[in-house]
Amino acid sequence: MTWSEMQPLLEQACVETLVMVGWSTLIAVAVGLPLGILLVLTDRNGLLQNTVVSKVLGQIVNVGRSMPFIILMVALTSFTRWVTGTSIGSEAAIVPLAISGIPFFARLVETAVREVDHGLVEAVQAMGGNTWTLVRKVLVPESLPSLIASTTTTVIALIGYSAMAGAVGGGGLGDFAVRYGYQRFDSELMWITVAILAVVISLIQFAGDLAARALHRRGARSGPGPKLLFLKAAEPAADVGKVA
Amino acid sequence: MITTSGLTKVYRSRGREVTALDGVDLHVREGEVYGVIGQSGAGKSSLIRCVNLLERPTSGTVTVAGQDLTALAGRGPRAGRELRQARSRIGMVFQHFNLLSSRTVQDNVELPLEILGTSGKERSRRALELLDLVGLADKAKAYPAQLSGGQKQRVGIARALAGDPKVLLSDEATSALDPETTRSILQLLRDLNRRLGLTVLLITHEMDVVKQICDSAALMERGRVVESGTVADLLATPGSELASALFPVGGEASGDDRTVLDVTFHGDSATQPVISQLSRTYNIDISILGAAIDTVGGLQVGRMRIELPGRYEDNVVPVGFLREQGLQIDVVNREEPALVKEGAK
Numbered sequence: 288m289t290w291s292e293m294q295p296l297l298e299q300a301c302v303e304t305l306v307m308v309g310w311s312t313l314i315a316v317a318v319g320l321p322l323g324i325l326l327v328l329t330d331r332n333g334l335l336q337n338t339v340v341s342k343v344l345g346q347i348v349n350v351g352r353s354m355p356f357i358i359l360m361v362a363l364t365s366f367t368r369w370v371t372g373t374s375i376g377s378e379a380a381i382v383p384l385a386i387s388g389i390p391f392f393a394r395l396v397e398t399a400v401r402e403v404d405h406g407l408v409e410a411v412q413a414m415g416g417n418t419w420t421l422v423r424k425v426l427v428p429e430s431l432p433s434l435i436a437s438t439t440t441t442v443i444a445l446i447g448y449s450a451m452a453g454a455v456g457g458g459g460l461g462d463f464a465v466r467y468g469y470q471r472f473d474s475e476l477m478w479i480t481v482a483i484l485a486v487v488i489s490l491i492q493f494a495g496d497l498a499a500r501a502l503h504r505r506g507a508r509s510g511p512g513p514k515l516l517f518l519k520a521a522e523p524a525a526d527v528g529k530v531a
Numbered sequence: 532m533i534t535t536s537g538l539t540k541v542y543r544s545r546g547r548e549v550t551a552l553d554g555v556d557l558h559v560r561e562g563e564v565y566g567v568i569g570q571s572g573a574g575k576s577s578l579i580r581c582v583n584l585l586e587r588p589t590s591g592t593v594t595v596a597g598q599d600l601t602a603l604a605g606r607g608p609r610a611g612r613e614l615r616q617a618r619s620r621i622g623m624v625f626q627h628f629n630l631l632s633s634r635t636v637q638d639n640v641e642l643p644l645e646i647l648g649t650s651g652k653e654r655s656r657r658a659l660e661l662l663d664l665v666g667l668a669d670k671a672k673a674y675p676a677q678l679s680g681g682q683k684q685r686v687g688i689a690r691a692l693a694g695d696p697k698v699l700l701s702d703e704a705t706s707a708l709d710p711e712t713t714r715s716i717l718q719l720l721r722d723l724n725r726r727l728g729l730t731v732l733l734i735t736h737e738m739d740v741v742k743q744i745c746d747s748a749a750l751m752e753r754g755r756v757v758e759s760g761t762v763a764d765l766l767a768t769p770g771s772e773l774a775s776a777l778f779p780v781g782g783e784a785s786g787d788d789r790t791v792l793d794v795t796f797h798g799d800s801a802t803q804p805v806i807s808q809l810s811r812t813y814n815i816d817i818s819i820l821g822a823a824i825d826t827v828g829g830l831q832v833g834r835m836r837i838e839l840p841g842r843y844e845d846n847v848v849p850v851g852f853l854r855e856q857g858l859q860i861d862v863v864n865r866e867e868p869a870l871v872k873e874g875a876k
Binding site (some may be wrong): 333334404406407409410411412413414415416417418420424425428429431502 | 549583585609610612615616618619621623625627629631632633634642643645646690694700712
């Protein structure tokens with residue numbers, strides 16, 4: 288295949304990947320975030336401790352996580368048709384992608400939120416904050432750098448899964464590499480597509496890391512060095528000494 | 532201002548029961564700084580968390596500013612609206628500051644006001660005012676990670692004051708700080724206590740904290756309060772563990788045939804030349820083994836360990852003389868332990 292033949296196909300594949308991964312990430316985050324937080328809240332010694340809910344949610348997430356994507360996609364065919372009106376094409380691929388992304392992201396959110404220092408929760412409880420305040424003002428903002436890293440990981444996992452979307456005619460870069468490259472023995476085209484995927488994934492990882500680090504570093508490593516801070520800390524103490 | 536009665540907290544985990552608080556009765560008067568001291572595991576932390584019901588007491592009641600908080604608690608682990616409102620009127624500072632790293636200093640101080648539903652303009656006005664009060668007006672836009680420990684605790688204090696509380700709970704607020712910074716933070720707490728009429732309940736394992744700012748103190752051991760009272764009363768109590776820990780004097784007897792006495796002076800007695808009077812009146816040689824004068828809870832107190840020749844039986848009259856002068860005498864090396872705690876009237 289020549290470059291001029293390849294180009295429009297590649298462009299289309301890129302758009303398809305973008306659409307599938309974009310939408311499914313959006314849904315995975317929108318559902319996985321509350322689900323992950325709920326997993327933490329309902330756990331033992333959690334703010335909304337509830338063994339039944341916690342066990343049920345945990346089990347649902349486990350089943351979702353253990354299902355191989357290709358099987359999930361086939362198993363969900365009728366559900367997909369009910370949601371999108373079709374069971375083939377990019378739109379149809381979004382449904383199983385989102386469904387597999389939700390438990391994946393939820394577990395990552397759970398880990399990230401669990402890392403938040405319990406002292407902060409206690410402090411806001413002592414101010415009279417309720418559970419909703421704690422979620423909004425403590426758990427989410429304090430775990431934001433980790434949540435962003437988790438989103439990056441989810442996007443990349445979904446790009447990987449989307450290669451299998453070819454099974455339902457979803458298209459996309461991965462499917463393009465398989466069909467035009469691998470199955471037609473056009474190894475040049477296959478490697479070009481793989482290279483594009485590698486670049487895309489590197490860029491996403493880079494952007495995600497950058498955003499997470501920018502948030503994480505708020506204050507931490509900027510500003511004056513530790514020595515200067517120490518000297519400043521001693522100032523008020525010295526003043527007190529003089530007064531006394 | 533704060534009263535706990537029969538406060539008991541039992542932790543159950545894997546079938547084992549640990550009693551953290553065992554019938555604690557505490558009474559903190561309005562406007563005083565009250566220190567609860569004890570070793571780790573004595574139950575101090577559980578006690579202070581029971582005061583604003585971050586921990587539910589197993590039994591007993593907590594009353595803060597006339598309001599029975601245990602009655603507001605309701606059932607279940609979650610705090611109802613009334614309890615949350617009551618909590619917002621009790622400030623709390625923590626050993627590890629517990630500032631939100633995602634917010635600036637000013638936003639941290641505004642957080643309690645956000646919870647109270649104060650408008651944005653009023654919030655920032657109040658936050659800046661409080662930061663000014665704790666001496667950090669220039670750090671409003673900084674993030675906690677850019678501050679030193681002492682500065683972080685100042686932010687913690689400003690935040691605790693945001694809801695205009697009458698009561699401040701301090702959970703080992705200075706334990707993570709160096710001695711110099713500890714002094715300045717305690718000074719600030721003392722200052723706020725005087726200026727705002729704030730009642731402060733603090734827990735600590737450092738005797739120096741009690742010494743520097745407390746009006747009253749309680750000693751906790753294994754979930755019980757074993758001694759409590761105003762610092763002045765404690766110092767006047769012969770054999771008080773807290774008093775001797777607050778103000779230790781050292782010195783060993785130079786031989787077997789000696790009587791060692793701890794003499795505590797406070798108030799008027801501190802100005803009398805009693806030792807030389809004793810020496811002249813009874814014609815005995817007195818050696819001073821150790822002595823110190825210090826300010827404890829704002830009171831000038833002197834303590835001296837002296838040695839008289841002869842056994843206690845030979846020195847009953849001189850000891851009686853000292854007691855008549857209004858001094859508090861503790862006999863250090865008496866053989867009959869039952870009588871050691873006999874005190875001056």
